Amino acid sequence: MRTFLIRLLIFSALFGGLVILAAYKLAQPGEMDYVGGIVIKHKRLNEVKGPRLIFAGGSNMAFGLDSRAVEVATQMPVVNLALHGGLGLDFILEELKDVTRGGDVVVLSPEYFLEAGRYELDAAVAAFMPESKKYFKHDFYTVFKYSIESRFDQIGYNRDYLMARWRRRKSAPERDYAAEVYAHNAFNGYGDVVAHLELPAYGAPKVPLKLHAGYWDGIPKINAAATILEQRGVKFYFVFPTFCQSSYNNNAATISALEATLRKDLRIPVISRPQDFVYADSLYYDSYYHLAKTGRALRTQQLIRLVQPLTAELHAQKMLLTDKAANR
Amino acid sequence: MVFNSFEFALFLPIVFLLYWLVAKGSLLFQNLVLLAASFVFYGMWDYRFLFLLFFSILLDYTSGLQIHAAKSPRAKQWWLFASIVINLGFLFFFKYYNFFVDSFSELLRTFGLQPHVWTLHIILPVGISFYTFHGLSYVIDIYRQKVTPTRNFTNYALFVSFFPLLVAGPIERATHLLPQIEQPRRFELSKAADGLRQILWGLLKKMVIADGCAFYANQIFDNPHAYTGSTLVVGAVLFAFQIYGDFSGYSDMALGVARLFGFELLRNFAYPYFSRDIAEFWRRWHISLSSWFKDYVYIPLGGSREGRFKAVRNTFIIFLLSGWWHGANWTFLLWGGLHALYFLPLLLSNRNRKNMEIVAQGRVLPSLVECWQMLRTFALVTFAWIFFRAENLSETMVYVRGIFSASIVEMPVIFPKGLLLLTALFLLAEWQGRAHPYALANLDPRWPRPARWALYTVLLFCLILLKSEQQQFIYFQF
Numbered sequence: 001m002r003t004f005l006i007r008l009l010i011f012s013a014l015f016g017g018l019v020i021l022a023a024y025k026l027a028q029p030g031e032m033d034y035v036g037g038i039v040i041k042h043k044r045l046n047e048v049k050g051p052r053l054i055f056a057g058g059s060n061m062a063f064g065l066d067s068r069a070v071e072v073a074t075q076m077p078v079v080n081l082a083l084h085g086g087l088g089l090d091f092i093l094e095e096l097k098d099v100t101r102g103g104d105v106v107v108l109s110p111e112y113f114l115e116a117g118r119y120e121l122d123a124a125v126a127a128f129m130p131e132s133k134k135y136f137k138h139d140f141y142t143v144f145k146y147s148i149e150s151r152f153d154q155i156g157y158n159r160d161y162l163m164a165r166w167r168r169r170k171s172a173p174e175r176d177y178a179a180e181v182y183a184h185n186a187f188n189g190y191g192d193v194v195a196h197l198e199l200p201a202y203g204a205p206k207v208p209l210k211l212h213a214g215y216w217d218g219i220p221k222i223n224a225a226a227t228i229l230e231q232r233g234v235k236f237y238f239v240f241p242t243f244c245q246s247s248y249n250n251n252a253a254t255i256s257a258l259e260a261t262l263r264k265d266l267r268i269p270v271i272s273r274p275q276d277f278v279y280a281d282s283l284y285y286d287s288y289y290h291l292a293k294t295g296r297a298l299r300t301q302q303l304i305r306l307v308q309p310l311t312a313e314l315h316a317q318k319m320l321l322t323d324k325a326a327n328r
Numbered sequence: 329m330v331f332n333s334f335e336f337a338l339f340l341p342i343v344f345l346l347y348w349l350v351a352k353g354s355l356l357f358q359n360l361v362l363l364a365a366s367f368v369f370y371g372m373w374d375y376r377f378l379f380l381l382f383f384s385i386l387l388d389y390t391s392g393l394q395i396h397a398a399k400s401p402r403a404k405q406w407w408l409f410a411s412i413v414i415n416l417g418f419l420f421f422f423k424y425y426n427f428f429v430d431s432f433s434e435l436l437r438t439f440g441l442q443p444h445v446w447t448l449h450i451i452l453p454v455g456i457s458f459y460t461f462h463g464l465s466y467v468i469d470i471y472r473q474k475v476t477p478t479r480n481f482t483n484y485a486l487f488v489s490f491f492p493l494l495v496a497g498p499i500e501r502a503t504h505l506l507p508q509i510e511q512p513r514r515f516e517l518s519k520a521a522d523g524l525r526q527i528l529w530g531l532l533k534k535m536v537i538a539d540g541c542a543f544y545a546n547q548i549f550d551n552p553h554a555y556t557g558s559t560l561v562v563g564a565v566l567f568a569f570q571i572y573g574d575f576s577g578y579s580d581m582a583l584g585v586a587r588l589f590g591f592e593l594l595r596n597f598a599y600p601y602f603s604r605d606i607a608e609f610w611r612r613w614h615i616s617l618s619s620w621f622k623d624y625v626y627i628p629l630g631g632s633r634e635g636r637f638k639a640v641r642n643t644f645i646i647f648l649l650s651g652w653w654h655g656a657n658w659t660f661l662l663w664g665g666l667h668a669l670y671f672l673p674l675l676l677s678n679r680n681r682k683n684m685e686i687v688a689q690g691r692v693l694p695s696l697v698e699c700w701q702m703l704r705t706f707a708l709v710t711f712a713w714i715f716f717r718a719e720n721l722s723e724t725m726v727y728v729r730g731i732f733s734a735s736i737v738e739m740p741v742i743f744p745k746g747l748l749l750l751t752a753l754f755l756l757a758e759w760q761g762r763a764h765p766y767a768l769a770n771l772d773p774r775w776p777r778p779a780r781w782a783l784y785t786v787l788l789f790c791l792i793l794l795k796s797e798q799q800q801f802i803y804f805q806f
Contacts, residue, residue, distance in 0.1 A: 001348055001517075004515070004521070011781060011784070015784075018789075019792075145334050152792045155793065159793055183675060210546070210551070241547075250550070
């Protein structure tokens with residue numbers, strides 16, 4: 001027994017040492033830098049003094065919205081707070097609870113069946129904006145687990161980085177589009193991702209996504225947040241995410257069932273139908289949810305049609321944008 | 329908790345140290361440690377089902393004692409009958425209730441009737457098919473006087489709930505495992521080291537091969553109408569390796585973990601894809617289930633010794649039951665039926681026990697004939713996996729029609745070269761170790777320790793670098 005344990009300890013120590021060496025941080029995935037966009041979004045939030053039209057959710061909204069066009073159409077200052085679905089619905093809702101104030105209009109657009117956040121992304125956001133730590137709750141065990149697993153993940157990132165360098169060693173240096181788009185400076189002042197707009201679009205992935213239907217625990221979470229926002233005088237609405245045509249067709253029944261459940265159980269108005277934001281696969285930049293330039297313009301027009309009646313109501317109540325220039 | 333999880337990586341050393349250091353020298357204490365660990369392991373899935381597991385244990389423990397104590401054959405039969413009915417009743421309720429209700433109402437609708445059906449939202453308790461079969465084999469063996477029932481409740485509870493085999497087998501027999509539970513166990517360095525090696529090999533099978541194949545196989549099986557025939561063939565082949573890596577990987581881990589605690593579990597896989605015919609395949613695939621059906625269904629029905637008609641009937645019964653055991657879906661039944669059809673020519677021509685030894689025994693390479701036989705068997709098995717994997721009958725038909733279309737000659741849309749190369753290397757590793765219980769089992773005597781440690785390090789780095797997105801173990805749903 002003793003011999004076994006000693007050998008096991010020696011082997012584990014040697015292997016652990018190799019892991020630590022191999023996990024030396026050479027590179028990290030673009031999304032870890034991309035989430036740094038939160039700083040721009042919060043800057044915009046803080047700059048606007050009066051009521052704001054806030055778009056929240058995952059990257060479908062970050063990539064698929066022209067906030068300026070919405071602002072012009074609605075005459076209300078717009079903030080695109082949507083960042084990354086991987087942060088989790090809890091993060092998105094906690095952030096909304098923290099930043100909204102009376103008079104704000106919030107349009108939430110999470111990706112289908114959005115789940116709990118990934119700790120590594122939450123931690124990456126916190127590295128850019130330490131105050132965001134209050135938006136996620138991870139217990140001691142999760143943090144401990146991450147501290148070990150992140151070493152293994154880092155070895156994978158290093159492998160990808162070294163392989164990419166090895167592949168490029170003989171060819172002329174190419175422009176790294178992904179590094180431009182998935183970066184903290186890919187956003188405009190409103191919080192929209194704009195770095196991809198003039199780049200060639202890859203289209204949605206060839207293999208349609210299959211959503212795994214089931215109970216979505218996002219509904220009670222949204223309802224709980226709605227209670228708080230409502231008490232604060234915030235108007236809170238739900239819209240479906242954009243989704244490429246092939247994946248929508250592949251999941252039409254599931255999405256239809258989800259829509260019925262949301263209309264029945266959500267305490268906030270659902271102001272769109274899933275079909276409203278379904279576009280041809282070619283209009284997507286690189287995923288099932290990320291729109292390219294033309295798709296983004298189409299979605300923005302559709303969103304304007306949906307939110308204009310809501311903001312018009314506010315205008316009628318004299319919650320007008322009085323000094324647009326000052327608010328910018 | 330699953331074997332390839334962070335939680336299990338913490339759980340296993342704690343139980344190991346408690347078992348060998350704290351409970352050292354006391355058989356009762358060691359068994360209690362394992363029993364408690366097994367209940368924690370199972371409770372982490374869903375603690376509510378611990379009561380069901382406990383009830384199942386209590387039922388079979390009591391039935392076993394009553395059968396043994398009964399004076400008249402009639403009383404013995406009554407207790408056996410009660411145990412079988414209650415065990416299968418639970419299995420039926422949790423696994424098949426909604427299927428029967430749905431199928432029956434569907435049938436009524438075809439006759440123009442509009443039945444008011446009452447289905448329930450039933451969650452399938454993980455491992456129910458496995459522990460029910462454990463319990464059944466125990467009471468049947470007592471009835472047949474092959475086993476004397478244990479009076480020690482802890483030992484019996486551990487026999488049913490021993491955590492390495494609780495949720496996905498191997499399906500153990502009382503004749504094999506109970507004596508090991510009742511005997512004091514001594515730590516053996518070579519056995520423990522072998523256990524760790526088998527766990528490592530199982531992890532590679534699951535996390536690299538099975539999960540890697542699952543990524544593509546899921547895409548293809550989720551959208552069979554969207555792909556060319558050739559891509560569907562690739563999907564079926566990838567699923568064949570997914571399910572093999574998944575289930576045999578799990579079994580390797582289960583056997584390895586049990587060996588760490590001094591137990592030898594029944595072997596569940598013996599290189600099934602190197603089989604030369606379907607009969608050999610079934611002697612090498614999910615061995616503990618096949619032998620269970622053989623011993624408790626096929627032979628009591630008369631096996632192949634009571635004429636051709638009965639042999640054919642019995643063959644169909646066990647293959648259909650085997651399909652049925654996997655789940656409440658017509659696809660599983662068809663899968664079983666297809667295998668029965670494959671098996672029939674061998675049975676009728678008395679060639680079903682032709683290939684008893686591993687292929688190319690004592691040789692490095694197989695002959696051309698053996699290659700052809702292995703390829704043919706693999707193709708038949710892979711075709712049957714389509715029925716097993718598809719969601720329902722209509723998707724199965726879409727898939728099969730897609731394969732037998734003109735587009736089979738087109739280049740596949742999905743063809744993961746790296747993964748297929750990795751799978752080929754994996755098959756080579758399995759080939760070199762095919763005479764042993766698992767591919768790495770023959771390392772010890774031949775390699776010096778530094779070389780072995782270097783190999784383990786390489787394999788562990790392969791796990792880190794080549795692992796795919798974690799997928800649920802397929803057999804947990806059964």
